[in-house]
Structure formats: C-alpha cells, structure tokens
Amino acid sequence: QVQLVESGGGLVQPGGSLRLSCTASGFTFSDYMMTWYRQAPGKERELVAAISRIGSITNYADSVKGRFTISRDNAKNTVYLQMNSLKPEDTAVYYCNRMDNWGKGTLVTVSS
Secondary structure (H helix, E strand, C coil), rough: EEEEEECCCCCCCCCCEEEEECCCEEECHHHHHEEEEEECCCCCCCEEEEECCCCCCCEEEECCCCCCEEEEEECCCCCEEEEEECCEEEEEEEEEEEEECCCCHHHHHHHC
C-alpha cells in the first residue's frame, strides 16, 4: 500500500534552517506530483509547496517564497523541503502528500 514517511523535523531557532524528507513507497513515485502541507496549532492545513513529476515545475505559498525550496530525487523515491530563514510562524506539523495519501507528519518548532 501507499506509504509516505516524513522526517527531519525538530526545534530550531528563528533564522535557522531544517531539511525535511519524505520517503514514498507503494506506487511509482516518478509518475506523481508531490506536495508538502503544514498545519499550525488551531489552524487549517495549508499547502506549502508542490513539485512536478520530474521536478521541473515548483510552486510555493506566498508565505514561504524565497525561503523554502522543494526538490525530489526520483531514484530515491524521496521529496525534500529545505527550509531557511525560519520564523516562529512556520511552527507546524509538516505533511507529505500525494493525491489523497498523507504521511503522519513531522513537527517543526521555531522558537528561541
């Protein structure tokens, strides 16, 4: 069955960086667009970034443009989210997504 497993979350100070990873299995990874979402406490889940099947097209939420970079390695069935210049408002659980499949999420906390 489809599995999406996120990793790389943690506690980081404002201005710091983290790289999230999502390793996929159970489907042909290179056939699908992949996305990252996040959900902050008390807020709805929101789209953060998306990447096309071969990585040639990417899209970002306005709130993360210029700070976050989505990428993928189809040979490793993995999608990444490089997060730089992190802000307290980036604190959330970050989820990997393919269509209606979700990982369990990884918590990112930005705090001094």
